[in-house]
Amino acid sequence: GENVEQHPSTLSVQEGDSAVIKCTYSDSASNYFPWYKQELGKRPQLIIDIRSNVGEKKDQRIAVTLNKTAKHFSLHITETQPEDSAVYFCAASPAPGGYQKVTFGTGTKLQVIP
Amino acid sequence: NAGVMQNPRHLVRRRGQEARLRCSPMKGHSHVYWYRQLPEEGLKFMVYLQKENIIDESGMPKERFSAEFPKEGPSILRIQQVVRGDSAAYFCASSPPGGTNEKLFFGSGTQLSVL
16 A cells, blocks of 8 residues: 655744655555645644646645655745644545545644744 | 534543544535544544445454444444543544545544543
């Protein structure tokens, strides 16, 4: 089955700096890579996703990059703000159609220091 | 359109009791997933269900745990004879039918505490 590894497990940045979270996956059949944000005591929520036919996707201050050859994908947050403090999970899922299981990384706890 | 509804929000059980966790998916969604989250850990897949069918239960412990998603009513995750190690947050997620069902919408979770 799919195995998703995520680094670092914790990350502290000064407000205004950038944060980068990296993930690797094992199953070359995976082609959908969502990122979820979980604030303390809250539910995980999808913040951005990317499919394997795209190398990069941007949405305001967040961007994701995907290197399918190396099986790497990353989340980039620029101009971090205190409200970005949360746990971020990467995930991988095989091609749509039929059954697919989303496999999550172990999470990165991001702390933005004001 | 209400989101994924889970109840109860908090559940306290003594060792040996049964725990029943409920999940109502978003309107129009026919796929339900259950995940377990231990403190300071990630989301561990437990089971994937469609109406009246268990599609994948590869993440479910072999004993004491069961799940169902009946034709009518919510999905139920049932834990019999709970032990302290079952204490965790249990999240349910749903997704719509069709080919692009990988986007998961999570409920607020049930925090199970076993005394």
